[in-house]
Amino acid sequence: MEILIPALLTIITxxxxxxxxxxxxxxxxxxxxxxxxxxxMMVMGAIIGFVTVxxxxxxTLAILASLMAGALMSAIFAVLVLQFHASQVPTGxxxxxxxIGLSALLGQSMIGIxxxxxxxxxxxxxxxxxxxxxxxxxxxxxxxxSILMVFAVMWFLYRSRAGLILRAVGDSHDAAHAMGYSVIKxxxxxxxxxxxxxxxxxxxxxxxxxxxxxxxxxxxRGWIALALVVFATWRPGRVLLGAYLFxxxxxxxxxxxxxxxxxxSQVMSMLPYLATVVVLVIIxxxxxxxxxxxxxxxGKAFHPSR
Amino acid sequence: xxxxxxxxxTPSRAMVYxxxxxxxxxxxxxGILLFLIMGVSPAAALHAFFIxxxxxxxxxxxxxxxxxxxILIGVAxxxxxxxxxxxxxxxxxxxxxxxxxGAVALxxxxxxxxxxxxxxxxxxxxxxxxxxxxxxxLRTHFNANEILTSxxxxxxxxxxxxxMVHGPLKDPEGYNFPESRLFSESALLPTMFEGSRLHIGFLxxxxxxxxxxxxxSRTLLGYQIKVMGDAPAAGEHAGFSRSxxxxxxxxxxxxxxxxxxxxxxxxxxxxxxxxxxPGYGFTAIIVAYVGRLHPVxxxxxxxxxxxxxxxxxEAQISLNLPVAVTGVFQGLLxxxxxxxxxxxxxxxxxxxxxxxxx
Numbered sequence: 001m002e003i004l005i006p007a008l009l010t011i012i013t014x015x016x017x018x019x020x021x022x023x024x025x026x027x028x029x030x031x032x033x034x035x036x037x038x039x040x041m042m043v044m045g046a047i048i049g050f051v052t053v054x055x056x057x058x059x060t061l062a063i064l065a066s067l068m069a070g071a072l073m074s075a076i077f078a079v080l081v082l083q084f085h086a087s088q089v090p091t092g093x094x095x096x097x098x099x100i101g102l103s104a105l106l107g108q109s110m111i112g113i114x115x116x117x118x119x120x121x122x123x124x125x126x127x128x129x130x131x132x133x134x135x136x137x138x139x140x141x142x143x144x145x146s147i148l149m150v151f152a153v154m155w156f157l158y159r160s161r162a163g164l165i166l167r168a169v170g171d172s173h174d175a176a177h178a179m180g181y182s183v184i185k186x187x188x189x190x191x192x193x194x195x196x197x198x199x200x201x202x203x204x205x206x207x208x209x210x211x212x213x214x215x216x217x218x219x220x221r222g223w224i225a226l227a228l229v230v231f232a233t234w235r236p237g238r239v240l241l242g243a244y245l246f247x248x249x250x251x252x253x254x255x256x257x258x259x260x261x262x263x264x265s266q267v268m269s270m271l272p273y274l275a276t277v278v279v280l281v282i283i284x285x286x287x288x289x290x291x292x293x294x295x296x297x298x299g300k301a302f303h304p305s306r
Numbered sequence: 307x308x309x310x311x312x313x314x315x316t317p318s319r320a321m322v323y324x325x326x327x328x329x330x331x332x333x334x335x336x337g338i339l340l341f342l343i344m345g346v347s348p349a350a351a352l353h354a355f356f357i358x359x360x361x362x363x364x365x366x367x368x369x370x371x372x373x374x375x376x377i378l379i380g381v382a383x384x385x386x387x388x389x390x391x392x393x394x395x396x397x398x399x400x401x402x403x404x405x406x407x408g409a410v411a412l413x414x415x416x417x418x419x420x421x422x423x424x425x426x427x428x429x430x431x432x433x434x435x436x437x438x439x440x441x442x443x444l445r446t447h448f449n450a451n452e453i454l455t456s457x458x459x460x461x462x463x464x465x466x467x468x469x470m471v472h473g474p475l476k477d478p479e480g481y482n483f484p485e486s487r488l489f490s491e492s493a494l495l496p497t498m499f500e501g502s503r504l505h506i507g508f509l510x511x512x513x514x515x516x517x518x519x520x521x522x523s524r525t526l527l528g529y530q531i532k533v534m535g536d537a538p539a540a541g542e543h544a545g546f547s548r549s550x551x552x553x554x555x556x557x558x559x560x561x562x563x564x565x566x567x568x569x570x571x572x573x574x575x576x577x578x579x580x581x582x583x584p585g586y587g588f589t590a591i592i593v594a595y596v597g598r599l600h601p602v603x604x605x606x607x608x609x610x611x612x613x614x615x616x617x618x619x620e621a622q623i624s625l626n627l628p629v630a631v632t633g634v635f636q637g638l639l640x641x642x643x644x645x646x647x648x649x650x651x652x653x654x655x656x657x658x659x660x661x662x663x664x
Binding site for chain 1: 461
């Protein structure tokens with residue numbers, strides 16, 4: 001128990017940023033757009049959140065600022081892809097390169113500054129249940145919010161009219177266009193949502209997971225989030241499962257050292273990346289399943305004149 | 307009257323070449339704004355970035371040093387991108403090439419012989435090929451997205467290099483620093499001019515440009531690559547093998563990226579360090595696009611992007627600007643390029659009647 005509870009708690013903290021980013025990307029991809037710029041949006045969310053909390057002291061403002069930063073970054077992507085008909089893959093890559101560069105520039109004066117971390121919210125009564133209370137009801141606001149978002153996205157995609165339209169746009173933009181829906185507008189909103197979620201995921205890294213600023217502190221999590229969407233075969237519930245699975249792998253490296261296992265730290269650090277590859281291989285090898293679940297218009301350009 | 311975009315009957319060839327220049331101009335304008343915001347004189351900053359580094363002969367040779375890996379990887383990636391094979395893990399293939407080549411260099415430590423450098427280069431190419439072949443295998447056998455696998459393997463390669471220089475390849479007399487021995491003289495690439503660091507790797511890069519150009523525009527393989535990228539269905543009807551193109555483009559680009567890595571370690575670096583590249587593998591993606599996915603274009607684009615690296619260093623020294631400005635410039639350049647490329651397929655019209663007609 002003494003090791004188990006902290007271990008499970010670290011899984012939750014490691015999973016939360018992935019969960020935000022992957023949920024956002026899921027909605028973007030459901031609308032038929034592949035945004036490879038998650039890493040760039042996350043890292044911008046991380047630095048903007050950290051700068052905001054440093055100057056204002058308000059965690060709420062910091063989270064909102066990260067959300068805005070992610071959304072603004074994704075707006076660049078949206079304009080290029082939707083208005084300028086730029087191809088989605090290179091535009092996403094550009095977003096990542098730009099985000100990493102700009103965040104490093106903005107973060108120059110933030111290196112070496114620490115922040116005490118997001119305040120922990122204990123839900124009255126429930127949090128005093130032994131073990132379960134500590135695991136489920138004593139977290140910072142973003143952990144609660146991330147779980148809430150899973151259900152919100154589920155409800156939106158499968159229970160709301162707007163979600164149905166969004167999925168229609170993602171599966172056949174021409175049909176949706178013919179029915180009178182504004183493909184461009186719907187995709188713009190879906191991209192903005194993806195950006196905002198990636199921004200918040202980034203904020204979690206710099207405000208809670210390791211509350212300080214390090215250049216490129218996202219360390220590939222944006223890409224892992226992309227893989228998670230494939231792993232989840234575009235289902236929000238499975239994104240939750242996948243994020244916690246990856247959280248588990250990430251913390252192996254922390255606890256293997258504590259347990260005195262003689263594996264070099266570099267090898268342990270490789271695990272999340274190797275696991276991503278393994279998971280992709282397992283899921284993708286079933287081509288029929290991928291085809292059945294992926295949005296049919298994913299990655300394709302839309303020209304309303306046709 | 308709002309300007310509107312009208313689709314051209316045929317793509318504009320002129321805009322294919324003008325678009326990078328337009329993007330460069332827009333990047334400069336954005337750069338001026340950025341410097342104003344940062345409270346730096348734009349004239350001084352632009353001078354430091356784009357003129358100062360190449361105002362001496364030594365500066366020009368340094369440009370060649372920085373451009374060499376970018377030319378190599380840029381050509382390599384453009385072959386794959388033409389075919390719709392998105393190898394964005396060139397950074398990892400570069401690292402594995404550098405590591406394998408470096409290991410051979412250390413194996414022949416204090417030995418002399420004309421055969422050493424060719425062996426090192428072959429090891430580097432093999433290292434990059436091996437790393438890229440994993441991606442090709444997973445793509446062709448398991449349908450795993452090459453963007454994600456190649457990128458994940460880049461992180462793994464970086465950690466593996468780190469592990470090696472902390473362990474087996476560490477300098478035994480290096481006071482426990484995570485660095486290898488300095489390579490002996492016969493394992494270092496010969497330099498081209500006295501007093502400069504410009505090595506024969508630059509010549510190798512130029513040869514790769516020519517070979518790449520011949521390959522893409524004068525051979526059946528090049529034709530197959532282009533068809534598979536532009537019209538995969540047509541390619542398959544013609545009997546071209548999708549798997550074959552994936553394997554060839556990945557093996558080629560991995561091998562060349564590995565070559566770039568080994569040229570770095572036995573050229574300007576001269577030993578193995580935990581980090582052997584400032585992200586050349588990623589910058590080369592921009593190089594490939596700015597160079598219009600054409601080997602000759604890549605050559606010019608690589609020189610331009612190499613200049614942003616040198617300029618970033620110069621601006622840091624003379625104006626105390628953070629090196630990160632380089633990354634911002636590179637990202638902006640690609641953004642503006644992608645935006646300008648709309649003009650290849652569309653034209654701007656201020657006449658609303660035409661919009662209705664189209």
